Amino acid sequence: MSATLAPQSSSTESVRTSTPRWLSVIGILGVIAMAFTVWLGLWITPPDVTQGNLARLLYIHPPIATVALYWAGGVAALASLLYLWPRTRSFFWDRLAASAVEVGAVFSALTLVTGSLWGRPAWGTWWTWDARLTSTALLLLLEIGYMALRRVPAEPAIRARRCAVAALLVAIDVPIVHFSVNWWNTLHQGGTFLDPGFKLHAHGSMLWTFLLGFIAFTLIFVWLLGMRYRIEVLQDHVGDQELEVTLAERWHEGDELAPVGAGPVGVDSDDGGAA
Amino acid sequence: MWRDALLVAGKDLRIEARSRVGLWQVLPFAFLVLILLAFAIGPDDAPLRHAAPGIFWIAVLFSTVLAIQRSVAIESGEGTRDGLRLSGIDPAGIFLGKAASIGLQLAVLQIVLWAGVTFLFDVRVHVVWLAITASVLATVGLSCAGVLYGALSAGLSVRDTLLPLLVLPVLAPVLLAGTKAWQAALAGNASAGTEWLRLLIPFSLIYLVVGIVLYGPLQESA
Numbered sequence: 295m296s297a298t299l300a301p302q303s304s305s306t307e308s309v310r311t312s313t314p315r316w317l318s319v320i321g322i323l324g325v326i327a328m329a330f331t332v333w334l335g336l337w338i339t340p341p342d343v344t345q346g347n348l349a350r351l352l353y354i355h356p357p358i359a360t361v362a363l364y365w366a367g368g369v370a371a372l373a374s375l376l377y378l379w380p381r382t383r384s385f386f387w388d389r390l391a392a393s394a395v396e397v398g399a400v401f402s403a404l405t406l407v408t409g410s411l412w413g414r415p416a417w418g419t420w421w422t423w424d425a426r427l428t429s430t431a432l433l434l435l436l437e438i439g440y441m442a443l444r445r446v447p448a449e450p451a452i453r454a455r456r457c458a459v460a461a462l463l464v465a466i467d468v469p470i471v472h473f474s475v476n477w478w479n480t481l482h483q484g485g486t487f488l489d490p491g492f493k494l495h496a497h498g499s500m501l502w503t504f505l506l507g508f509i510a511f512t513l514i515f516v517w518l519l520g521m522r523y524r525i526e527v528l529q530d531h532v533g534d535q536e537l538e539v540t541l542a543e544r545w546h547e548g549d550e551l552a553p554v555g556a557g558p559v560g561v562d563s564d565d566g567g568a569a
Numbered sequence: 570m571w572r573d574a575l576l577v578a579g580k581d582l583r584i585e586a587r588s589r590v591g592l593w594q595v596l597p598f599a600f601l602v603l604i605l606l607a608f609a610i611g612p613d614d615a616p617l618r619h620a621a622p623g624i625f626w627i628a629v630l631f632s633t634v635l636a637i638q639r640s641v642a643i644e645s646g647e648g649t650r651d652g653l654r655l656s657g658i659d660p661a662g663i664f665l666g667k668a669a670s671i672g673l674q675l676a677v678l679q680i681v682l683w684a685g686v687t688f689l690f691d692v693r694v695h696v697v698w699l700a701i702t703a704s705v706l707a708t709v710g711l712s713c714a715g716v717l718y719g720a721l722s723a724g725l726s727v728r729d730t731l732l733p734l735l736v737l738p739v740l741a742p743v744l745l746a747g748t749k750a751w752q753a754a755l756a757g758n759a760s761a762g763t764e765w766l767r768l769l770i771p772f773s774l775i776y777l778v779v780g781i782v783l784y785g786p787l788q789e790s791a
Contacts, residue, residue: 378786432738435734436738436739439731439734439735442731442734442735443722443731446725446726446727446731455786455789459786459787460721460735462779462783463714463717463718463721463739463783464739466779467739470742470768470775471738471741471742473742473768474741474742474745477745477764477765477768478745
């Protein structure tokens with residue numbers, strides 16, 4: 295995997311521009327699984343006894359939340375740790391962590407949107423200060439903070455280390471935020487409505503649709519993660535190429551000013567500032 | 570490490586004592602937050618009294634951001650960070666020293682601010698030890714996490730706008746736990762408040778340990 299995706303940002307290394315086959319296969323499988331989830335969820339499964347058609351949203355909401363919190367969060371934290379660990383330090387982990395946070399942010403936002411859509415008819419309000427809603431919103435803000443930090447231009451190694459530390463700090467904070475908000479709310483009122491355990495009591499087609507939803511969103515997550523990783527590699531590659539073009543242009547400027555063979559040394563030392 | 574920490578804390582505090590930025594900028598700002606939030610909540614006594622602990626902690630949190638920015642700004646002069654790095658001082662010592670300096674300033678700020686809250690909102694602390702313990706623990710957590718995020722944002726051109734976005738969600742548990750503990754201290758309900766100390770203790774300890782471990786690598790990347 296890492297061989298085709300060329301983790302090192304060496305300018306001479308050729309970078310593959312087409313999508314690797316395994317990634318396309320995962321993408322196609324994800325779309326098929328998703329189509330089946332939609333078909334089963336909307337047409338085949340019966341309405342829920344208590345919630346009616348509203349329960350159909352639960353085929354996608356818990357899987358999205360699982361991807362956002364556990365898959366994306368886990369990958370980001372682990373990859374950041376592996377980047378900081380001197381023995382495993384590689385830009386592969388840095389890019390993977392950044393991709394996981396970005397994809398995770400999308401899924402966190404989707405968790406909030408689908409939760410809100412469910413909450414409006416179920417609770418009669420788009421938003422309530424439920425522990426899960428609040429901690430997911432904070433998670434999204436933490437992820438946006440990480441992305442903002444990543445956008446700040448810096449040398450790749452410095453940016454990577456800074457972002458890895460930031461991701462680890464977020465990873466440490468998420469459980470604390472979760473507990474604190476949970477405590478904050480449950481001290482006020484009874485148990486939360488959103489108990490993920492209760493759906494496992496569902497039977498037959500409902501249970502299968504629910505499980506298929508998890509598989510579909512996990513596949514889509516892996517696919518998005520792979521695609522985002524590729525964009526990261528290509529971005530670095532383009533950056534390197536631009537640098538090479540700029541360097542070549544400056545060398546030519548030197549050719550015009552000085553006779554061949556005498557000029558480039560002085561021009562070269564200027565390029566550090568320009569690059 | 571401890572000697573280095575004392576040196577760094579002494580240096581930062583001396584600079585603060587001479588520049589008086591804390592006294593003339595951070596402290597008035599904290600009072601401004603008190604008054605603005607009172608405007609937002611309205612002039613009725615009951616809601617204001619109920620919100621007083623929250624208002625107090627919001628003011629402390631915003632002031633923490635200013636204190637962190639100030640602590641980073643001290644080191645932002647030409648070559649200052651490199652000088653500190655090359656001085657041979659243990660990074661963990663620098664972390665502890667900076668955290669101690671911010672912590673001490675926040676402690677003073679909280680004492681003055683609490684006098685202000687008592688005066689403006691007419692509330693009284695019934696369980697004093699609970700309020701003090703919560704404040705001490707929260708101050709350790711705020712300053713440790715603050716110094717870490719300060720180091721993370723040091724040297725960035727967008728430091729001042731990025732820092733609040735990075736650090737405030739992280740400090741949210743302190744706001745929650747601090748507010749709840751103080752509410753309990755005001756209501757005289759010690760047992761409800763001690764519950765929240767159980768959140769502040771791990772928060773402070775985690776950021777203290779993480780700071781000691783991660784400050785070195787962070788400093789190199791600034």
